[in-house]
Amino acid sequence: MDVDFLKVTKPEQLIEATRYLTTRKEYEHLMHAENKKAELDAFWLEVGGSPERARGLIRGIL
Numbered sequence: 650m651d652v653d654f655l656k657v658t659k660p661e662q663l664i665e666a667t668r669y670l671t672t673r674k675e676y677e678h679l680m681h682a683e684n685k686k687a688e689l690d691a692f693w694l695e696v697g698g699s700p701e702r703a704r705g706l707i708r709g710i711l
Contacts, residue, residue, distance in 0.1 A: 660685035666710055667692070 657663055664679045667689075671679070675692065682688035697703030 660689055663689055670710065696704075 657666060661680075664685060666674070666677055667679070671692075675690040679685065679688055679692060693707055694700065697706050
């Protein structure tokens with residue numbers, strides 16, 4: 650089985666994966682952030698409440 654489609658590594662790709670989980674304002678903020686990786690990390694930490702929970706949530710959408 651080819652699972653290349655699961656290789657989402659760039660912040661832009663990760664942000665796109667959150668499109669239907671975020672508000673329009675959150676999504677626009679992430680897409681236009683200067684440091685997309687840092688903003689995406691902050692988003693998931695806030696949503697998850699802890700690094701462990703955030704990692705689990707990210708795994709669930711990818």
